[in-house]
Amino acid sequence: MGKTADSPGSGARPDPVRSFNRWKKKHSHGQNKKNQLRKQLKKPEWQVERKGNSRLMQNYEKINVNEITRFSDFSLSKKTLKGLQEAQYRLVTEIQKQTIGLALQGRDVPGVAKTGSGKTLAFLVPVLETSTDGLGVLIISPMRELTYQTFEVLQKVGKNHDFSAGLIIGGKYLKHEAERINNINILVCAPGRLLQHMDETVSFHATALLMLVLDEAYRILDVGLADTMNAIIENLPKKRQTLLFSATQTISVKDLARLSLKNTEYVWVHEKFCEQQQKISVLYSFLRRHLKKKSIVFFSSLFCQLRPGISILQQMRRMEVYNEFVRKRAAVLFASDVAARGLDFPAVNWALQFDCPEDANTYIHRAGRTARYKEDGEALLILLASEKAIVQQLLQKKVPIKEIKINPEKLTDIQKKLESFLAEDQDLKERAQRCFDKEVFDVSKLPIPEYALSLGLAVAPCIRFLQKMQKQPTKELVMSQANKVTEPRAPSLTNDKVEEFRAFFNEKMSILQKGGKRLKGTEHRLANDTSDGEQEEEEDNEEEMEEKLAKAKGSQAPSLPNTSEAKKIKEVPMQFLDRDEEEEDADFLKVKWHNVFGFDFKEEKTLQKKEPSKSSIKKKVTKVAEAKKVMKRNFKANKKITCTDEGELVQQWPQMQKSAIKDAEEDDDTGGINLDKAKGRLQKEDKFDKEEYRKKIKAKHLEKRLKEREARREANTRQAKAKDEEEDFLDWSDDDDDGFDPSTLLDPGKYRSSEDSDMEDVGPTSHNRKKATWDTLEPLDTGLSLAEDEELVLHLLRS
Numbered sequence: 001m002g003k004t005a006d007s008p009g010s011g012a013r014p015d016p017v018r019s020f021n022r023w024k025k026k027h028s029h030g031q032n033k034k035n036q037l038r039k040q041l042k043k044p045e046w047q048v049e050r051k052g053n054s055r056l057m058q059n060y061e062k063i064n065v066n067e068i069t070r071f072s073d074f075s076l077s078k079k080t081l082k083g084l085q086e087a088q089y090r091l092v093t094e095i096q097k098q099t100i101g102l103a104l105q106g107r108d109v110p111g112v113a114k115t116g117s118g119k120t121l122a123f124l125v126p127v128l129e130t131s132t133d134g135l136g137v138l139i140i141s142p143m144r145e146l147t148y149q150t151f152e153v154l155q156k157v158g159k160n161h162d163f164s165a166g167l168i169i170g171g172k173y174l175k176h177e178a179e180r181i182n183n184i185n186i187l188v189c190a191p192g193r194l195l196q197h198m199d200e201t202v203s204f205h206a207t208a209l210l211m212l213v214l215d216e217a218y219r220i221l222d223v224g225l226a227d228t229m230n231a232i233i234e235n236l237p238k239k240r241q242t243l244l245f246s247a248t249q250t251i252s253v254k255d256l257a258r259l260s261l262k263n264t265e266y267v268w269v270h271e272k273f274c275e276q277q278q279k280i281s282v283l284y285s286f287l288r289r290h291l292k293k294k295s296i297v298f299f300s301s302l303f304c305q306l307r308p309g310i311s312i313l314q315q316m317r318r319m320e321v322y323n324e325f326v327r328k329r330a331a332v333l334f335a336s337d338v339a340a341r342g343l344d345f346p347a348v349n350w351a352l353q354f355d356c357p358e359d360a361n362t363y364i365h366r367a368g369r370t371a372r373y374k375e376d377g378e379a380l381l382i383l384l385a386s387e388k389a390i391v392q393q394l395l396q397k398k399v400p401i402k403e404i405k406i407n408p409e410k411l412t413d414i415q416k417k418l419e420s421f422l423a424e425d426q427d428l429k430e431r432a433q434r435c436f437d438k439e440v441f442d443v444s445k446l447p448i449p450e451y452a453l454s455l456g457l458a459v460a461p462c463i464r465f466l467q468k469m470q471k472q473p474t475k476e477l478v479m480s481q482a483n484k485v486t487e488p489r490a491p492s493l494t495n496d497k498v499e500e501f502r503a504f505f506n507e508k509m510s511i512l513q514k515g516g517k518r519l520k521g522t523e524h525r526l527a528n529d530t531s532d533g534e535q536e537e538e539e540d541n542e543e544e545m546e547e548k549l550a551k552a553k554g555s556q557a558p559s560l561p562n563t564s565e566a567k568k569i570k571e572v573p574m575q576f577l578d579r580d581e582e583e584e585d586a587d588f589l590k591v592k593w594h595n596v597f598g599f600d601f602k603e604e605k606t607l608q609k610k611e612p613s614k615s616s617i618k619k620k621v622t623k624v625a626e627a628k629k630v631m632k633r634n635f636k637a638n639k640k641i642t643c644t645d646e647g648e649l650v651q652q653w654p655q656m657q658k659s660a661i662k663d664a665e666e667d668d669d670t671g672g673i674n675l676d677k678a679k680g681r682l683q684k685e686d687k688f689d690k691e692e693y694r695k696k697i698k699a700k701h702l703e704k705r706l707k708e709r710e711a712r713r714e715a716n717t718r719q720a721k722a723k724d725e726e727e728d729f730l731d732w733s734d735d736d737d738d739g740f741d742p743s744t745l746l747d748p749g750k751y752r753s754s755e756d757s758d759m760e761d762v763g764p765t766s767h768n769r770k771k772a773t774w775d776t777l778e779p780l781d782t783g784l785s786l787a788e789d790e791e792l793v794l795h796l797l798r799s
């Protein structure tokens with residue numbers, strides 16, 4: 001019998017479905033076990049991240065600056081790279097290229113680069129790559145506006161990170177800040193408020209600090225903030241990384257020591273040209289480092305015309321200066337181009353060209369003052385970016401040039417020294433200010449603030465003609481318009497800048513003019529002008545500004561979800577981002593970016609733009625209002641008192657009221673100016689002055705006439721005497737009648753007519769003489785009153 005397919009038998013195949021199910025059960029059981037095991041083995045996210053970070057950190061040492069073009073070329077975390085990409089930052093700027101790698105390697109980096117070169121990201125990227133528990137990073141900026149800006153960028157680029165970041169900007173909400181400041185990993189702040197928390201907030205400490213960043217370090221380390229910064233630094237751990245960023249100004253070696261910088265790499269990013277305001281420091285530093293050499297420093301003739309305080313041309317003409325320079329082994333001669341041609345100075349080590357030569361030929365002549373005959377010598381040309389055209393000319397002339405980078409560590413910044421010299425010496429200061437004289441050169445093409453600094457002037461003088469020039473189109477402009485040339489002369493002070501400054505100034509003024517307690521405080525500080533007044537003033541202003549901000553924010557309240565939140569915002573005008581408390585409890589390390597007060601910077605900005613604050617509306621200040629303001633301040637002018645010949649003390653300035661009518665108004669202390677009364681008083685004063693003046697003139701006339709009469713009388717006496725002598729002579733020559741010539745006698749008529757005298761009758765011609773006299777005699781106008789004439793006559797009669 002045959003087997004059916006269904007019948008079970010010993011050789012029957014197992015049911016595939018059942019066996020699959022059995023296999024599946026077994027396999028999934030194993031898989032579950034594996035999964036469970038895997039789960040057990042899995043590390044927390046933060047641990048994984050740390051591991052990744054340490055892998056990245058191993059790559060830091062391999063960073064090669066020359067190979068960096070994009071942020072992704074650095075060994076950065078995914079979160080930072082994502083943030084950078086989302087903010088459209090891909091390629092690095094020069095300062096970022098030069099500093100980020102060094103900072104990641106843990107070096108202290110003082111970085112100097114011009115404004116707008118991307119310094120903010122240069123320090124924020126390393127900040128974001130610093131993993132931290134507690135307060136790990138402090139970013140200090142000198143001004144409130146800067147802290148805002150920095151915080152905005154930090155918020156944008158670091159949004160994928162889990163740190164908490166906070167911005168404290170001062171104001172009266174110290175307590176509110178104090179409650180939250182401890183939960184911050186990255187703190188952006190201004191120095192004054194930070195120190196206040198260090199002093200007053202018991203729970204606040206920075207013992208775990210890993211990185212200190214000073215933005216605009218030059219200003220933070222300035223004398224005005226020196227005490228505050230020293231106190232802050234005392235509260236920070238010594239073992240930390242420090243990044244300092246500054247625009248154009250050098251950071252002195254002393255300051256670097258103050259911050260106890262170690263393992264420092266100075267980064268100086270410039271276009272390999274000298275900055276205008278550095279020129280003088282470069283020259284000074286060069287000379288200090290070549291004290292045993294003989295150098296000639298060439299200034300352009302223009303510089304000589306500017307009278308830098310030493311008569312350069314004159315000295316060049318003087319042979320003894322020439323001889324002395326030749327004789328000395330080490331000396332510096334300041335020279336103009338006159339010396340560049342022809343004069344032979346043996347053994348000059350350096351020909352230094354402080355001002356760019358007019359052309360390649362002048363360069364060659366100047367450089368030719370060194371390396372004469374078989375001697376060695378070197379030539380150095382200090383070039384500004386605006387003078388780079390000369391490089392091309394020199395290359396054309398086949399002059400070999402080598403670019404030298406200034407080593408900032410060896411550069412002595414004498415800016416402050418220059419400024420203090422000028423502060424002490426008014427004459428020197430005036431000379432420096434005169435350097436802006438338009439006769440000398442085209443000041444409109446100057447970078448004014450930089451040029452002022454290079455002359456030691458902290459503030460550029462007011463250049464009226466330049467402002468006028470900006471208002472009126474120049475000839476060139478008119479011509480260029482006629483020729484449809486679109487590039488007019490570009491004055492360096494734009495109207496926008498002037499307007500910007502004016503708005504800023506008005507705002508500051510309006511803050512000062514506010515009434516109430518605060519104003520009194522401000523006045524007090526102004527009068528006392530304490531040494532750290534600058535900082536206090538800044539913080540006080542900050543408080544005022546913050547009040548304004550609060551007002552602006554108050555008006556924003558309706559757009560907020562509920563009133564309690566709105567109240568919160570109103571109460572806390574500063575941005576203070578910290579971690580959410582609930583979240584903090586749940587996961588201590590995982591702290592999200594969270595804007596507690598729901599404050600939107602953009603909204604804030606547009607709000608400020610849309611709603612011009614009272615202060616930004618330009619107020620027309622009348623002279624009367626200004627005078628009142630000055631009166632309220634109770635300033636007292638200096639007195640100038642001189643001593644007359646008679647020993648009487650006379651007050652010259654301020655002029656005293658001399659009129660007899662010293663009105664009772666003086667006692668009228670109503671606090672304002674009564675214009676009508678003041679006018680009346682001035683008129684009376686004027687009348688009194690005129691009378692006094694007239695009297696003085698009359699007295700002078702009288703004196704003059706008396707003198708004239710005296711002189712005439714003396715002349716008459718002399719003539720009478722001469723006549724006597726003549727008569728004597730005639731008597732004596734009586735014997736010799738033939739020798740007498742009557743024509744030698746004086747013509748008495750002539751004599752008389754020339755005199756308006758009423759003297760005695762002298763002989764037979766007296767009648768004629770009298771007639772002649774009366775014919776020509778005009779009635780005498782003494783210019784005096786009748787009484788005075790009488791007095792004069794009496795005086796004459798008496799004498």
Ligand SMILES: Nc1ncnc2c1ncn2[C@@H]1O[C@H](COP(=O)(O)OP(=O)(O)OP(=O)(O)O)[C@@H](O)[C@H]1O
Nearest residue numbers: 089090091092093114115116117118119120121247
């Ligand atoms: N790598 C980059 N790619 C594109 N834009 C950048 C980059 N770095 C910075 N910027 C932009 O350049 C501008 C200037 O940058 P930043 O404010 O950092 O300059 P700064 O040197 O700090 O200037 P200041 O001294 O005036 O503060 C900013 O608008 C910034 O967004």
